[in-house]
Amino acid sequence: xxxRRAFLKAVGSIAATTGALGGLASYAYSKENSGGHVIxxxxxxxxxxxxxxxxxxxxxxIKVTLIEPSSRFVSCPISNLVVGGLKxxxxxxxxxxxxxxxxxxxxxxxxxxxxxxxxxxxxxxxxDTLDYDRLVLSPGIDFLTDEIEGLSGNEERIPxxxxxxxxxxxxxxxxxxxxxxxxVAIHIPKVPYRCPPGPxxxxxxxxxxxxxxxxxxxxxxxxxxxxxxxxxGLFQAAFEERxxxxxxxxxxxxxxxxxxxxxxxxxxxxxxxxxxxxxxxxMRSGRLVDxxxxxxxxxxxxxxxxxxxxxxGAPNVHVLGDATFPAPTMPKSGHxxxxxxxxxAAAIINLLAGQAPNPxxxxxxxxxxxVDDTNVIHVASVHQxxxxxxxxxxxxxxxxxxxxxxxxxxxxxxxWANNVWTDMLG
Amino acid sequence: xxxxxxxxxxxxxxxxxxxxxxxxxxxxNLAATCANCxxxxxxxxxxxxxxxxxxxxxxxxxxxxxxLSAFRSxxxxxxxxxxxxxxxxxxxxxxxxxxxxxxxR
Numbered sequence: 001x002x003x004r005r006a007f008l009k010a011v012g013s014i015a016a017t018t019g020a021l022g023g024l025a026s027y028a029y030s031k032e033n034s035g036g037h038v039i040x041x042x043x044x045x046x047x048x049x050x051x052x053x054x055x056x057x058x059x060x061x062i063k064v065t066l067i068e069p070s071s072r073f074v075s076c077p078i079s080n081l082v083v084g085g086l087k088x089x090x091x092x093x094x095x096x097x098x099x100x101x102x103x104x105x106x107x108x109x110x111x112x113x114x115x116x117x118x119x120x121x122x123x124x125x126x127x128d129t130l131d132y133d134r135l136v137l138s139p140g141i142d143f144l145t146d147e148i149e150g151l152s153g154n155e156e157r158i159p160x161x162x163x164x165x166x167x168x169x170x171x172x173x174x175x176x177x178x179x180x181x182x183x184v185a186i187h188i189p190k191v192p193y194r195c196p197p198g199p200x201x202x203x204x205x206x207x208x209x210x211x212x213x214x215x216x217x218x219x220x221x222x223x224x225x226x227x228x229x230x231x232x233g234l235f236q237a238a239f240e241e242r243x244x245x246x247x248x249x250x251x252x253x254x255x256x257x258x259x260x261x262x263x264x265x266x267x268x269x270x271x272x273x274x275x276x277x278x279x280x281x282x283m284r285s286g287r288l289v290d291x292x293x294x295x296x297x298x299x300x301x302x303x304x305x306x307x308x309x310x311x312x313g314a315p316n317v318h319v320l321g322d323a324t325f326p327a328p329t330m331p332k333s334g335h336x337x338x339x340x341x342x343x344x345a346a347a348i349i350n351l352l353a354g355q356a357p358n359p360x361x362x363x364x365x366x367x368x369x370x371v372d373d374t375n376v377i378h379v380a381s382v383h384q385x386x387x388x389x390x391x392x393x394x395x396x397x398x399x400x401x402x403x404x405x406x407x408x409x410x411x412x413x414x415x416w417a418n419n420v421w422t423d424m425l426g
Numbered sequence: 427x428x429x430x431x432x433x434x435x436x437x438x439x440x441x442x443x444x445x446x447x448x449x450x451x452x453x454x455n456l457a458a459t460c461a462n463c464x465x466x467x468x469x470x471x472x473x474x475x476x477x478x479x480x481x482x483x484x485x486x487x488x489x490x491x492x493x494l495s496a497f498r499s500x501x502x503x504x505x506x507x508x509x510x511x512x513x514x515x516x517x518x519x520x521x522x523x524x525x526x527x528x529x530x531r
Contacts, residue, residue, distance in 0.1 A: 053458070056466075057451075335462055342458045346451060358449035362518070364459045364510060380506050382513020387446075398513030402505065409505050411477035412463075415470075419479070420462040422471045 035061035036133035036352040039122055040105075041112050041288065043068030043096055045334035046138030046320030048424040049341030055103040058349050065106040065130060066099065067122070073425060074164040077334045078417050080198065082168050083161060084205025085176075085213075086373050089169050098426045115291035117314050134348050137311075138320040138337065139286025141194050147282050149257035157260040158277045162194065174276045175206065180214040182275035185265055187255050188223040189282040192301075194322045194332045196230035197379065199223075199280060201369040204235070207243040208372045219246055220272060222253035222265070230331075231369065231379050231401050238371040238405060255279065285323035292317060301325035306385060306392045308347035308357045309340055318344045327392040330383060331365055338424060339363040361385050363392055365399075368413035375405035376413045453521040456514075460522065468526040484531035490523035 035058050040051045043066055051066045073094045081087040099105040108130075114123030115135070123129050143160065145152040161171040175184065184206055188199040203221040210217040228235050228249070239247050254268040263277045284300035294313035297303050302311050302319040306327055309318040321337030330336060340363070347357035363383045368376050381399035383392040402409060449455065457468070460482065464470050468482030482490065496502045497511035498519070511519065 057454070338462055339459060342455070342461075346449075346455050346458075350449070358452065358455055359446040360449070360452065362456060362459055362514070364462070364513065366462065366506065366510075378506055380509045382510060384513070395513040398509055398511075400509040406505070408477065412479060412505065415472055415475075415478035416463050418471050419465045423461045423466045426466075426471075 034063060035349070037063040037065070037131065038134045038136060038348060038352075039130055039132040040064060040066045040136040040138065041068075041122070042138035042140060042286070042320075043070065043073055044138055044140055044321065044337065045424060046337035046341045046344075047136065048073070048096075048099065049338045050136045050138065050318075050320060050344050051099055051105045051341075052103050052424065053342050053345035054348060055105055057345055060104055062349065062352065063106070064104075065108055065132075066096070067108045067110060067112055067124070067130075068096065069109065069111045070165070071109055072096070074168070075334070075417070075421065076162070076164040076195070076198075079161070079164045079168045080202045080205050081370060083172050083175070083202060084370075084373075085172065085209045086205065086370075089172075092164065092168075094421060094425055096425065102426070112288060112291075115288070115317075117292055117317060120316060133316070133352060135317045136309075136320065136341075136344055136348070137286075137288060137292075137317065137323065138341070139288040139323050141283040141285065141322045141332075142287045143281040143283050145281050148255055148279065150260060151258050151279060151281060154258070154260035158258055158263070158279050160280050161278065162198075162280050162283075171276075171278055175209065178214065178217070178275050181216040182214070183218050183220060183273070184210070184276040185220045185222060185272050185274035185278065187253070187265065187277075187279045188221070188225065188229075189255075189280055190224045191229055192326070192332065193280065193283055195334075195367075196331055197235070197367055197369045200228060200230065200235040201371070202278075203247060203249075204238055204243070204369075204371045207247045211243065211246055215246075217246065218248065219243070220274070221247060221249045222255070222267065222272065223249065223251045224254050226251050230367070231377050234377045234401060234405065235369075235371070238377075242372060285319075289319065289323055297325040306343070306390075307359065307361060308351065309344040310347075318348065320344060327383060329381065329394045330363070330392065331367065331379075331381070333365055333367050335367060335420065336363060336365045338420060339365070341424075359385070359387070361392070366416065368409065368416055370410070370413065371405045374407045374410045376407075376409040377402040377405050378409055378413075453525040456518055457522045457525040460526075467529045469529070481531075482526040483529035485526060487520075487523040487527035490526055491520060494519045494523060 040047045075092040100107045110124040159171045161167040257266045263274045265272045292314040311317045311319045320340040322332040343361045366380045379401045382395045386393040463479040464482045470481040472478045473481035497507040
């Protein structure tokens, strides 16, 4: 059963059995025996993982500074359960404290505004400048709101809830305030976007909520794509079997403009007026990467070397997670960002010691989606480094999806969340 | 050319490019891919709770390898582990099993 108490208890008990792991927080940083200084920017799935693993695997020899503007971590995975009324925002909100207290990561609550790649310095919004030997950027995504007329500046009226936190709570509040018989419209941008199954899970959980509490309401799932982008057969079946009276899936729905006062969405061939309008805008890598002065793929994503996660063209800078231009079939997921963090940590430790990085990195992905309050479907893949192709390739015959939604995986999904949150933050 | 030298020459030519040495932390790196579900170093936070993935730390390597092989060959029912185990070679799974076995419980 997912709850903060289990998470906190686990973190507490791990901290108590420090043994060989203890003392990292008090490890005195001195230039003489230091392994170098790594700055990690972004306290999300990639950044937190990289920070912890750098400290853990170097036995505290490498100094790590994590720069993150938020004082608390809010998880986007599982946030659809908050939107759907099955969890509270507190259930997905966590502290960064253990990274500092147990692992000795220096936490800086600020925002990076400048990166000098040649000089190996970052500038903060408070005016401070920090030096680094290696820089890890895990900046997530930023929205291209200008591509939808009328959207910019209206995110409080038309939430995306695609970055967890106040937006998640906001969307939930709007759904709770909506009267029975109302219309909820959710718009999905063209691929690629963060979390391929996410919008379909959201549609399921919103429909699940309405079916139970506001049964005359409707959900319009407007998809700019021609098809369901993840676990297609399974979501299609879930829509038909569970929500046929409530949810309508409309593919090929290009969104041209929105009107915030009337909550009207102008699509290519029609107009939709909603009572709750959730637009997930098209997205790109977090804009911080523009500081690197490198060309982005499709003007959006950072091309990286999968052996080290280094950004091509930006020496000593590693980029993780959603911001990367993916290896073949690699999804933009929190789970994958966590795997990137580990590849980067291992590579950086080797590189700082003058050694070659691991020539055979592996990344695994698992995404669990709730189709109602109990039943879950997954998609999994394993990616192995292919020396000939010079990239991570999905292993043929491995990976796959669930045979059907089931409550067994419903429990696994919550266990996954508890374990991966602690893996990143505890 | 003397026979011995000729043989040596042939052998060296036949070897081709030398294989890249394994990373000294290969087992650790491979095992880290499992932490998302099984906890850092196999210390699952909800170990012992029914319906969870379970801890791996300190489990004998032979037991882990038996399970992983069974998943890999579809010999036991699974929701996801068969799909993941098939993504690794037997050698990689052996390294992972030995890594977790060596972790304190």
